Amino acid sequence: MFTLPPITLPGIDAYAEAHSAPDPAQLAGLAGNDLGMGHLISGPLVSGLLRLIIHTLQPKLVLDIGTFTGYSALSMAVALPEGARVISCEIDPERAEVARKHIAEAGYADAVSVRVGPALKTIAEIEEPLDLVFIDADKPNYHHYYSATLPRLSARGLIACDNTLWRGEIIDANSTDPDVRALRNFNDAVAADPRCESVMLTVRDGVTLIRRV
Numbered sequence: 001m002f003t004l005p006p007i008t009l010p011g012i013d014a015y016a017e018a019h020s021a022p023d024p025a026q027l028a029g030l031a032g033n034d035l036g037m038g039h040l041i042s043g044p045l046v047s048g049l050l051r052l053i054i055h056t057l058q059p060k061l062v063l064d065i066g067t068f069t070g071y072s073a074l075s076m077a078v079a080l081p082e083g084a085r086v087i088s089c090e091i092d093p094e095r096a097e098v099a100r101k102h103i104a105e106a107g108y109a110d111a112v113s114v115r116v117g118p119a120l121k122t123i124a125e126i127e128e129p130l131d132l133v134f135i136d137a138d139k140p141n142y143h144h145y146y147s148a149t150l151p152r153l154s155a156r157g158l159i160a161c162d163n164t165l166w167r168g169e170i171i172d173a174n175s176t177d178p179d180v181r182a183l184r185n186f187n188d189a190v191a192a193d194p195r196c197e198s199v200m201l202t203v204r205d206g207v208t209l210i211r212r213v
């Protein structure tokens with residue numbers, strides 16, 4: 001599996017992975033990633049974190065923003081309580097189709113609905129409260145995904161945002177990279193938002209957990 005350059009000391013991510021629960025068998029076909037670009041997959045540490053959150057939260061509805069091959073959607077689906085479901089947003093129809101295939105093969109077609117189109121449109125169509133939101137799509141839209149979902153969180157709801165430390169480049173205040181700039185603005189806005197409490201975890205590429213206060 002292609003991995004991102006770690007933001008921690010060399011060897012730490014591999015050590016952490018080796019001392020964390022392995023990916024469940026249902027994710028086996030996805031770790032290799034049949035679309036190339038395996039670096040887009042959130043990876044075993046984030047998958048394990050999401051599953052632990054789900055076991056604790058016992059959500060009814062999970063929103064996965066950025067499906068790709070279905071790795072994060074399936075990671076969360078395997079941990080869901082009976083009757084709960086995941087809505088996963090993907091703008092690329094080909095990726096959505098690959099994800100649907102994986103999800104069906106793993107036996108989770110009833111629990112995971114992959115919606116094709118801009119995630120903001122899909123979010124606007126959802127009426128139920130959101131118990132867990134995983135934000136992992138286009139970085140310039142992170143603040144829009146956050147603004148659209150924070151008010152919709154259930155009482156114990158959480159938002160988890162992936163890649164918020166962006167290979168460590170996030171600390172470069174002079175970066176002209178549009179993703180770095182978008183994520184820096186997003187991180188600043190969340191840290192200053194009195195409507196939420198957040199913690200930025202140095203897990204893999206950075207994961208920020210946010211709850212509404």
Ligand SMILES: C[S@@+](CC[C@H](N)C(=O)[O-])C[C@H]1O[C@@H](n2cnc3c(N)ncnc32)[C@H](O)[C@@H]1O
Binds near residue numbers: 071090095
């Ligand atoms: C980093 S990948 C998601 C990886 C996935 N969460 C995982 O853990 O394997 C981001 C995905 O978001 C999709 N995407 C980008 N912009 C989007 C948008 N506006 N609405 C929905 N999906 C979008 C991309 O096509 C891509 O497949």
